[in-house]
Amino acid sequence: MLIREATAQDWDRIWPFWSRIVSAGDTYAWDPDTDEPAARALWMAPSHRVFVVEDEDEDGTLVASAYLRPNYGGPAAHIANAGFMVDPEQTGRGIGRRLAEYVIDRARRDGYAGMVFNAVVETNPATRLWETLGFRVLGTVPGAFRHPEHGTVGLNIMFREL
Template sequence: MLIRDARVEDWARVWPFWHQIVSAGETYAWDPETSEPDARALWTGPGKRVFVAEDAGEIVGSASVRPNYGGPAATTANGAFMIDPGHAGRGIGRRLAEHVLREAKADGYRAMVFNAVVETNPAVGLWSSLGFTILGTVPEAFEHPRHGWVGLHIMHRTL
């Protein structure tokens, strides 16, 4: 598997699984009705570094990294990760995350934070195994389509 910086033309191959994941409404606090142009801006807009995981020529995952704050706090990154559901369970998320964490540190970030990890998201286990801690949970902040109202974790890791 090749993990690399995304190119402009990669978005067309990321969008289908991005849309599938967000429209399911289970793991991201983004509007499930997000349009393709708005999704592209959310994922690839100015100030973001985007990565893709490519396997046998197929893009199977992507990550987007940006400063979480501005000014003197801009060395804390915010990351977002998506793995094509058709390729889940193959370790792609872990490999992509390890790569992105190394790159974020090399880019000068000192930490990474996730502002809204749905507490029922299976990725919570991955993030914990990679050294992220839950700083707090906003209770009943996310209306999950199967579990009802669940919390949103704020997770952090020093790089």
């Protein structure tokens, strides 16, 4: 697998799995009905450093993407935020872990001192991955997320030092 910075041309290959993940409404606190132009603006924003994972065994198919950005501004701009999406058809292959390790290392090299996730759905299976990578739950906003299967659940705020 090749992890590299995304180009504007990659969006058309990110959008299919981005839309499946967000429209499921169970892991991201974004509107499940987000249309393609709004999704592009969210994911490919100028303030984001975007990465993609190409599966070299499958003719360069994009199987995951992530963004990295400052979570805050000004004197707090040294704390990163990131978002991660792995094509649901590619889960269980270790792609998420490899991409997360890459982005965490990139954040460290870019001078960030820590990384925060603002809204990790309590029932999101990726929570276990984040914990194995050194993230801890700082707090939970109870009942902040309306999960399509589990009903109202909390959103965790997770952090790790870099």
